[in-house]
Amino acid sequence: MIDSRQSQLKRVSLVAIALVVTLAACDQARAQDVNSELTGERLVNARKEPQNWATYFGAYDAWRYSSLDQIRADNVKNLVSVWAFQTGKVEGGLNATPLVVDGIMYLIASENRVFALNAETGERLWTYNYKFPRDLITPYGKFNRGLAVGYGLVFFGTMDNHVVALNASTGKEVWNVEVEDVKKCGCNINGAPFIVKDKVIVGGTGGDSAHRGYISAFNAKTGRLAWRFYTIPGPGEPGHETWPETEIWKYGGGSTWLTGSYDPAQNLIFWGIGNPSSDFNNSVRPGLNLYTDCIVAIDADTGKLKWYYQEIPHDAWDFDSAYEPVLMDITRNGKTEKLLVHPNKSGFVWVLDRVTGKFVNAWPYVDTITWVKSIDKDGALIGRNEPEVGKQSLICPNWGGGRSWNHSSYSPRTGLLYNDGIEWCANVTVIPQEAREGRPFVGGNVDIKPPPDGNIRAHLDAFDPVTGQKKWSVPFKYPILSSLLVTGGDVLFTGDVEGHFLAFDAKTGKQLWSFNTGSGHRGGPITYSVRGRQYVAVPSGLGSIFVSGMPATWPEAANFQTGSAVFVFALPERK
């Protein structure tokens, strides 16, 4: 009897122990699934977790680089496709950069459709379809460039100018805040938010409308507005005097349509501010027009301006400074400089000291530049060639940019900045226009032209990021509209508009591998690893409206197929 009771007790306690162990294991598994431990603090150290691609640019420095090195220049030719995921709607293509955190991929497609996928298998875990008003006018498109993940939530901006947070493990909405009435502002959000500390930082479009741009920070957990930085200072604020005494400052543009970078050591967020509007008619806004076409450094806690550097004062070309501010520490002549390297739409890369905001250098990444003769050693624009009312002016590069918004990448291993370029021009005509809140406010029109020295053409290049010295260059027939990705295996990945996913030797520019995904590339390829296996994922889906216009220059582009899918590759599994 006793024996049996003892053994019974023993059995019970064994069961109890087993239960505790199981529960603990479950907890662990859940914690990993929900990634609720992905905090702002962990994001600061994202480089220590190369298995993840946890922020839009891969890490706060905006390098679009991963140290993963299983896939290398000498074995990339062996890549095989592992899985593909179709988002189900091709309109708008696929412009996003997916994120991967702890084995789960988060993806946003056009019309704000969000997916969570098993990053090893492509199995869909949940889908979220954003409900938007049927009569919505989307002044800046239905596509989306990416999302942010952290605190167990997934964040994105919407076509109708809301910011939404979803539960990362269920895909259910947790909070939703309207940033500004889309009907009033004519603006929306299609850039990726990013998390800094306990806040989610979001920009917005509207720079070609009569609108005043801003960056907003929301409390990640509650959605409550924490701060807002207006890119055009209001009356009484320093910088307001760079606008005329009219109401134009309220409509002067300065949108924040892409994503910024962050320097934890200084607690500063860097953001590229868009063009002033009306874009081409700068006579309505005499003055420098701060902080349009600036890099701004703002305090991550308060949203207060620390410094700014204006690349293009009083812009007349729509060369906004919205592209990625890439942060790098570079040692030259025995001195380590904290730099910010910034490709601009105008065909130049600006290099700034990111502590002081001082000009270091500006160098051209395209050959055809006529909007300015040169930029002197102090950063002054010499020989501005401004389009004038009632006159056609040939301006190079075309307002579409020396390159489009798709991002560059930087490898600390090669020390090179990888960037694409387009040689093209446009005849610009200025048409004075009245500002009406939220209505288009461009003030001109353009007619795309080949450069004076030949045909419209494109190229992919590797540069010394500070001097601009070109290390190698690969010619392309069509503009590259995919972001670049460079890895610890010295492989540079990108895709072309015809659908080829391409791998290059990051040191030499030699093409190593190619895979036809069937539709052109407009998003951001990433790399990650799960259980020791490195994967490369690429969004495919040219669908962007950009392409609809290509046939006028490249008639065959009329037949380029649209799509919206993610393709994932890895080296064959060793058996």
Next chain:
Amino acid sequence: MSEDSEARVNTYGFRRDVQLAGGCRFRSGALVLAGVIGVVLLTIDPPRHIVSAAPQADKLKESKFIAEGEKLFAPSCGNAYCHGTSGVGGGAPRLRGKGLEAAYLFKTISNGIPGTAMLSFKSELSEEQIWKLVAFVMSDVKSTSDAKPEASVAGKPSPSTKASAETAASSSITGSAQAGKALFFDSTQSRSCHHCHSLQGEGTSIGPDLSKVESRSPRVLFLSIILPHDIKDPRYATVRLTLRSGDRIVGIKKEEDAESIRVYDTTELPAVLRTIQKTDVVKVESANESVMPKDYASIYTMKQFLDLVTFLKSSESPVTLKDLLE
């Protein structure tokens, strides 16, 4: 420029004679047209007969002539996008206090100003009508009813001289619908009304849509902005949620299902629509008070209240201080 406008260029931009100035095709067309018309107009001198048709200077000062001009002004020139109801506060340049000359006004109203939104009115209005507008603008765009004492006063017991001076003064302080609209929708202000109210299809409907309040008296509207009040419609009851985490949420309930409750958290504006799992809620309280901020009386000036109420009333004649006080 963003990707999309870039895209627009490519959609429409490669066609011949592309107009980039807009995202809307019709608008672009209109602009091209406006440009062409503008250039044509610039080259035309004012025809002599127009100048010779100018009425006597006295006529331009005649109050009946001015009053007729005022009637024409409201719909053609005084709307929010143009010069504002009383020649100020509109999207177009102010007219009040400019001291513009008759011949210049006549020419500009007739022909418009090329390259701007100032339209030509000569196909729409007769020369006499345009002269009436000129007379009204030269009268400094002041409502003719502003100048004379309130007609309604006549039937009432005759007020003392002092009181009638007050009456005259209080009815000459008026609101501007345009300025009221700007305040209502001012997205730089955390307290501005559009965060919770919609009106004529714009804004956010967390609180009641205000399109139907125009029938209320200015005074009632004024009081419902400045004084805390009990809510009439239970839909707008304030809810207070206490969460397991200790967080508290104050706001208006939007909807509820078996698992979750959706609340507009109005702690900070813009309000956040939060979906709270019921398992996370410790306590729900409901109060018969309003989430509407209670400190407007110390935020806005009297003039701003007049502007707001004029906007809410969407009345053609501006609300006067007198209206608020009665």
